Every structure is written in structure tokens, then in C-alpha cells.
Amino acid sequence: MGSLGLQLQEVTERKALNAERRKLQIQLQELRGNIRILLRVRPLLPFFEEVSNLIEAVLEGYKVCIFAYGQTGSGKTYTMEGPVAAAGEAAELEEERGIIPRAVEKIFEEATARKEMGWEYNIQVSHVEIYNEAFRDLLDNRYGFDKQVVYNLLRRANRARATAATEGNERSSRSHAIFTMRVKGTNSATQQECEGVLNLVDLAGAERYSTAIPPQAAASRQKETQNINRSLCCLGDVICALAGRESHVPYRNSKLTHLLQPYLGGNAKTLMVVNVSPTESSVQETVRSARFAARVSACDIGVAQRTSKFAGSC
Numbered sequence: 001m002g003s004l005g006l007q008l009q010e011v012t013e014r015k016a017l018n019a020e021r022r023k024l025q026i027q028l029q030e031l032r033g034n035i036r037i038l039l040r041v042r043p044l045l046p047f048f049e050e051v052s053n054l055i056e057a058v059l060e061g062y063k064v065c066i067f068a069y070g071q072t073g074s075g076k077t078y079t080m081e082g083p084v085a086a087a088g089e090a091a092e093l094e095e096e097r098g099i100i101p102r103a104v105e106k107i108f109e110e111a112t113a114r115k116e117m118g119w120e121y122n123i124q125v126s127h128v129e130i131y132n133e134a135f136r137d138l139l140d141n142r143y144g145f146d147k148q149v150v151y152n153l154l155r156r157a158n159r160a161r162a163t164a165a166t167e168g169n170e171r172s173s174r175s176h177a178i179f180t181m182r183v184k185g186t187n188s189a190t191q192q193e194c195e196g197v198l199n200l201v202d203l204a205g206a207e208r209y210s211t212a213i214p215p216q217a218a219a220s221r222q223k224e225t226q227n228i229n230r231s232l233c234c235l236g237d238v239i240c241a242l243a244g245r246e247s248h249v250p251y252r253n254s255k256l257t258h259l260l261q262p263y264l265g266g267n268a269k270t271l272m273v274v275n276v277s278p279t280e281s282s283v284q285e286t287v288r289s290a291r292f293a294a295r296v297s298a299c300d301i302g303v304a305q306r307t308s309k310f311a312g313s314c
């Protein structure tokens with residue numbers, strides 16, 4: 001047989017093999033039936049465990065500050081709050097809840113558990129945003145709080161927050177939002193008192209100026225963007241000054257750093273969650289965020305002290 005004949009035979013055999021494979025695949029599918037189930041187990045995420053330990057520290061009288069940092073659309077609000085639930089979706093989204101609702105739950109759980117040891121806690125909540133360098137209260141009351149009330153207040157605060165569509169996020173937060181829980185504990189049996197504070201900060205996302213904004217909105221959006229970028233820059237300057245152990249730390253250069261002064265300069269436990277976007281076009285911003293994170297992690301701000309009236313564990 002010539003080489004042409006051999007090639008023809010190979011092609012015929014390959015075709016027959018493919019036809020046989022396809023026939024077996026069809027038989028296998030028929031054996032499996034028309035409804036098939038794929039079980040997908042997500043990897044175990046230790047994320048909230050880290051946060052959980054910090055939240056316990058609040059009840060022991062420590063100041064704790066957790067930031068979400070990253071470019072616009074990278075998932076900061078998702079990290080802090082979780083997905084926005086449509087009506088009837090709450091149960092399905094339970095697993096996806098963000099740090100704020102989980103933290104609220106954890107604080108109330110721990111406070112209840114510590115009752116056995118004689119502890120009573122008074123919990124105060126505030127939620128403010130810094131929009132264009134001005135404070136705005138996202139809650140308009142200060143009632144005595146239980147968990148349900150806090151959840152409702154959070155929902156209301158989220159709706160009140162300044163948002164706009166950006167190139168990276170159709171519902172972009174245009175402000176820094178700071179959710180604070182002040183937890184004051186008294187133990188009548190041991191005469192101990194302690195006061196812890198938890199700050200959960202959803203920073204506005206750094207963004208480059210966009211030409212895609214309609215002209216009527218351009219001026220106000222540019223002002224927002226300038227204020228966001230400037231205040232994030234001030235946060236960077238404060239971190240730099242702390243890292244370099246400089247004698248002057250420029251806390252007063254922005255409302256954000258001024259407000260967070262007690263939580264940045266030592267005496268507090270701080271966690272920064274750096275969010276990055278999965279898109280290739282975001283690489284530059286991702287590198288910038290990673291550099292910022294490296295600068296923050298290089299800061300040695302000393303050992304946090306708890307606020308407690310008497311020595312001994314709260």
C-alpha cells in the first residue's frame with residue numbers, strides 16, 4: 001500500500017474510533033438519566049475567623065478598626081456588607097453575608113454568653129459617611145439596640161449612602177462609610193468595667209477621572225473623585241508618617257484620618273482587607289493597592305491596650 005493509502009486507512013480508523021466514543025458517551029448519558037447533579041463545594045475560607053477574634057477583643061475592652069481598601073468595583077462594599085438582597089432572598093444569601101452583619105451577630109452572641117460570668121453590656125451604634133469632606137449621619141436615632149434593630153438601621157443606612165455609577169461599578173459608593181459599635185461592659189460581681197470600640201470602614205474606591213460621564217454630571221463627579229483620591233492620599237501619608245516614626249503625623253489633613261486618629265496611631269487593633277479586581281485592565285490599580293498594603297503592614301504601631309477599669313481579663 002502506498003503512503004496515500006496508509007493515510008486514508010488512518011483517517012478511516014480515527015473516524016470509526018470517534019464514532020464509537022460518541023456512541024459510548026451517549027449510552028453513558030442515557031444511563032445517568034436526564035437530570036444530573038453537580039455538587040460544588042467551595043474552599044474553606046478562614047476569613048471570618050481572623051475577624052471573629054478581633055470582635056471578641058472588642059468585648060474585652062479593645063479598640064478595633066477593620067478597613068476595606070481597594071479600587072472602585074473591587075468588592076469593598078461586598079466584603080463589608082455582602083450582596084444586596086432582593087425581597088425573599090435573605091436566607092439564600094446567609095452564607096454570603098459581609099463583615100458588618102456577621103460582626104453585629106458575633107457581638108450580641110458574645111455579650112449574651114458573657115452574662116453567665118456577670119457581664120452586662122451597653123451597645124451604642126453609629127453609622128456615618130464622609131462625602132466630599134463633610135460628615136453625614138446615616139442613622140437618625142440612638143435607641144437602645146438589640147440585634148434586630150441594628151440590622152434594620154443598617155439597611156436604612158445603606159439606602160441613604162451616596163452612590164453613583166462609575167466605569168468600574170454601576171453602584172459605586174462615593175463616600176467613606178464608618179460603622180461604629182461602642183460596647184461598654186460592667187461586671188457587678190467583680191466590679192470590673194471595660195469599653196471597647198469596633199469601627200468597620202468601607203472606604204470609597206480610588207478612581208481615575210473618566211471622560212465617559214455625561215457633561216451635566218461631570219463637575220460634581222469630578223469633585224467627588226478629587227475628594228476621594230485626596231482623602232485616600234492623606235490616609236497613605238498618615239501611614240507613611242507612622243511607618244517612618246515621624247514626630248508629626250498629619251491626621252488633620254482629612255476628615256477620614258482625623259476621625260480615625262485613635263485607631264491608626266497605636267492603642268488599637270487594626271485589620272485592612274485589600275480588595276483587588278480580577279480584570280486584566282486593573283493590573284496597575286492592583287499593583288498600587290498591593291504597594292499600599294505593603295506600606296501599611298510595615299507600620300509598627302505598638303501593642304494595643306484595652307480600656308478597662310481594673311486589671312484582669314474582661
Ligand SMILES: Nc1ncnc2c1ncn2[C@@H]1O[C@H](COP(=O)(O)OP(=O)(O)OP(=O)(O)O)[C@@H](O)[C@H]1O
Nearest residue numbers: 071072073074075076077078079169172173204205
Ligand atoms: N466576592 C464577590 N462575589 C460576587 N460578587 C461580588 C464579589 N465582590 C464584589 N462583587 C460584585 O462586584 C460589584 C462591585 O462590588 P462592590 O460594590 O462591593 O465594589 P466596591 O469596591 O465597593 O466599589 P466602589 O468603590 O465603587 O463602591 C458588585 O456588583 C458586587 O455585587
